[in-house]
Amino acid sequence: MITTIALSEFQTLRKQKIFILLLMIFLSMALFSTYIGWSAKNTILRIYDEIIKEMGTKDLNAVPSNPFLNTAPLSILKNMVIYVELIGSLLAIIIGSNSFIRERRAGVSKIIFSKPIRRIEFVLGKMLGIFLVLTSIMGVTFAISIFSVALVSAHILPFAEVLKLLFFYGVSLIYMFIFSMIGLYFSIVSKSESMAFLIPIMIWILISFVMPQITSALDPAALLNPTNIQATFPQSHFFTTVQTIIHPFSISENYQIIGKSLLEGNVNEFPMRSSLLFLVILIPGCLHAMYKYNACEEEMSE
Amino acid sequence: MENDTVIIDVHSLTEKYKDVVALDGLNLQVHRGEVFGFLGHNGAGKTTTVNILTTLLTPSSGSASICGFDILKEGQKLRKKIGYLPENVKFYEDLTLFENLRFFAKLSGIKKPENKIIETLEFIDFVGFENKKIGEFSKGMRQRVGIAQAILHDPEVLFLDEPTSGLDPLGIKNLREIITHLNQEKGITIFMNTHLLSEVSKTCTTIGVLNHGHLIYKDTMENTMKKFKDEVSLEEIYLDIDLKKDECCDNDNCFE
Numbered sequence: 001m002i003t004t005i006a007l008s009e010f011q012t013l014r015k016q017k018i019f020i021l022l023l024m025i026f027l028s029m030a031l032f033s034t035y036i037g038w039s040a041k042n043t044i045l046r047i048y049d050e051i052i053k054e055m056g057t058k059d060l061n062a063v064p065s066n067p068f069l070n071t072a073p074l075s076i077l078k079n080m081v082i083y084v085e086l087i088g089s090l091l092a093i094i095i096g097s098n099s100f101i102r103e104r105r106a107g108v109s110k111i112i113f114s115k116p117i118r119r120i121e122f123v124l125g126k127m128l129g130i131f132l133v134l135t136s137i138m139g140v141t142f143a144i145s146i147f148s149v150a151l152v153s154a155h156i157l158p159f160a161e162v163l164k165l166l167f168f169y170g171v172s173l174i175y176m177f178i179f180s181m182i183g184l185y186f187s188i189v190s191k192s193e194s195m196a197f198l199i200p201i202m203i204w205i206l207i208s209f210v211m212p213q214i215t216s217a218l219d220p221a222a223l224l225n226p227t228n229i230q231a232t233f234p235q236s237h238f239f240t241t242v243q244t245i246i247h248p249f250s251i252s253e254n255y256q257i258i259g260k261s262l263l264e265g266n267v268n269e270f271p272m273r274s275s276l277l278f279l280v281i282l283i284p285g286c287l288h289a290m291y292k293y294n295a296c297e298e299e300m301s302e
Numbered sequence: 303m304e305n306d307t308v309i310i311d312v313h314s315l316t317e318k319y320k321d322v323v324a325l326d327g328l329n330l331q332v333h334r335g336e337v338f339g340f341l342g343h344n345g346a347g348k349t350t351t352v353n354i355l356t357t358l359l360t361p362s363s364g365s366a367s368i369c370g371f372d373i374l375k376e377g378q379k380l381r382k383k384i385g386y387l388p389e390n391v392k393f394y395e396d397l398t399l400f401e402n403l404r405f406f407a408k409l410s411g412i413k414k415p416e417n418k419i420i421e422t423l424e425f426i427d428f429v430g431f432e433n434k435k436i437g438e439f440s441k442g443m444r445q446r447v448g449i450a451q452a453i454l455h456d457p458e459v460l461f462l463d464e465p466t467s468g469l470d471p472l473g474i475k476n477l478r479e480i481i482t483h484l485n486q487e488k489g490i491t492i493f494m495n496t497h498l499l500s501e502v503s504k505t506c507t508t509i510g511v512l513n514h515g516h517l518i519y520k521d522t523m524e525n526t527m528k529k530f531k532d533e534v535s536l537e538e539i540y541l542d543i544d545l546k547k548d549e550c551c552d553n554d555n556c557f558e
Contacts, residue, residue: 004409102394110388111388112406114381114385114461115406116411117378
């Protein structure tokens, strides 16, 4: 039963225009991220080569080291962190929201629940279907990244780097799954279709833009102020307290930390606490969604 | 087709929505093989009864069983034995007839439903539309699809909620034939909610009349016609029952 629902979810999504559009944008961005990363790296290397040449003509001995000498091969993909954080999460919300809105729009709930299926199985089937869709998207994105990196750098990634990339997309999958569950949750509890879309979008804005602004983004903004180099940036107890409280819950920032540590090669600094936070948010959210759907009998009696 | 086995057994079934009592201690027995017409005016509690019997709704109190399975404790087993056609049946409009039926067949526990779908469509004389999207179907065609999804898994009891509502005369005639075939050829017990009395007289073997959550009358069609032999039509019988209910005692089945 669960697999029937999951496969149906998987098959019907491919007919939805907004999903296809966002998916195309996301996959194109995955392709472009490699090009952008490679292009940026080449520009810096070209400037470096020109400086070296210039220094050679002037007989200078203190040659600066190559800025990309110790960088990880995957670092050219670092833009993917931003794309997953912004476009990927939006795509996931659309997938999650649509799953129950589709049933509501079609008005087939009565027929479905007159069949020998439990409501909990139905929700689990939906969740599994969404997970399969996201896994497929991440699988394609992973393949695009591998091939595009091989194409632009003219060599195949070493196995250890492939594993790191796989791990990065695994984390990205969980990150997107959280957003799809937010979409799914509100498609269950919201009375209207518009609210089922609007609330997850507001949460997306809060997580992706507002929370990073009130946590770590405050410090660099203050430090960038060029008026007085000697001045210390305006640190106050209020900001420190707010940062301390909010930062652990800012899942987009925690995702950035994990993503960058994987793609830029600092695996030793892998933030285990941030990763666990993902699951702490995800599991109770899923359980509550199941409970809410199990309890919503009123819809059947209409 | 009928026999003495009680297939739907309802005891003191009550449903309250806040202050409104939709069903008030309903007692009802339907025998295997019957075509039971459940009559009543709008808001009498017919749909609520079907929603409870199909386990879509939990009653406030009382008990009921279908094919020996309790509606509260054995919902999943019970749902394998029943088929259900809701009023204003709806489907996934973007899917074809075949895709819709395959989905519902799998939910009914049929692992390889392809042959069963063809067999069912042949039974209801609806072959040739398999690859058409449901969105293109007329009301009558949708009702047929509704019947098809309800009988795919060979249920023992079929619940039909206002099946002829919104259909043209030809659609009503076709549906009536299907219901009769299902009862006579497949032996399916039919529980039909309706307020179209012409339907009841042509299709049903037994009728029950529900009024404000109370069953005020239940008997076979044959006995009903004998009891009310002075009335020229079922409409008059129904009005007679409905008018006399106030003169009766408060007990259920005051005409029995």
